[in-house]
Amino acid sequence: NAIVCAFVDLKHEVGDEAAAAFACRFVEHTDASVRRSAVVVLCANRIPVAVAALLPRTRDTDADVRTWACFGLGTQLWRPRAVEAIDTLEIRETLAARLDDSFVDAREEAATGLARRGDERGLAAVVDALRRFEADGVSNCVLHAVEEAPRSRFVAPLELILDALPDCAEARRALDACRAATAR
Numbered sequence: 001n002a003i004v005c006a007f008v009d010l011k012h013e014v015g016d017e018a019a020a021a022f023a024c025r026f027v028e029h030t031d032a033s034v035r036r037s038a039v040v041v042l043c044a045n046r047i048p049v050a051v052a053a054l055l056p057r058t059r060d061t062d063a064d065v066r067t068w069a070c071f072g073l074g075t076q077l078w079r080p081r082a083v084e085a086i087d088t089l090e091i092r093e094t095l096a097a098r099l100d101d102s103f104v105d106a107r108e109e110a111a112t113g114l115a116r117r118g119d120e121r122g123l124a125a126v127v128d129a130l131r132r133f134e135a136d137g138v139s140n141c142v143l144h145a146v147e148e149a150p151r152s153r154f155v156a157p158l159e160l161i162l163d164a165l166p167d168c169a170e171a172r173r174a175l176d177a178c179r180a181a182t183a184r
Contacts, residue, residue, distance in 0.1 A: 004037040020050040027053050032062035039065055043072035046086060051077070055094050058110075063103035070098055070106050074113015075145075087117050096121050105141070112145030123151060130157035134164065143170040150174070150181035 004026050023041035026034050039057050042050045057069035074095050077086040098110035099121060114122020129142050138161055146154050158175040
């Protein structure tokens with residue numbers, strides 16, 4: 001696992017193709033920590049073989065592997081600063097299949113990845129997550145996605161969160177972004 005972990009830092013130095021060729025050898029390893037490291041190496045890698053390797057990892061038996069794969073597909077391939085966001089039906093359907101994941105982090109990564117793309121399933125899941133904050137809390141993952149993909153439908157639940165947590169800077173930024181988007 002140490003060698004695969006080293007590629008998390010080396011991937012930018014060796015380039016996307018070499019990093020993907022290396023990491024893809026380990027995405028089905030019997031050790032979940034090795035699979036997780038391989039998936040982290042593949043995150044943000046835009047070449048088709050890397051994207052293709054992440055898709056089945058969203059169904060991995062290990063929750064952390066699933067979460068990292070959803071993050072790689074949902075967030076890293078959609079970053080606003082990305083030269084070209086990757087948005088395919090296959091990625092959307094793969095993420096949508098994780099909306100009922102038993103592990104909250106994987107579920108949130110899938111929902112926020114879809115919401116960033118404007119997919120109704122993800123938007124609805126994010127609204128649900130915001131509305132359940134009193135029972136479940138609200139994560140920075142959800143708040144950052146709301147800030148990046150602001151919608152008027154997020155305003156009311158964000159106001160309730162800020163009523164309860166007035167010092168939550170992430171919720172304040174998300175609400176400000178949603179209000180600004182609504183005003184346009």
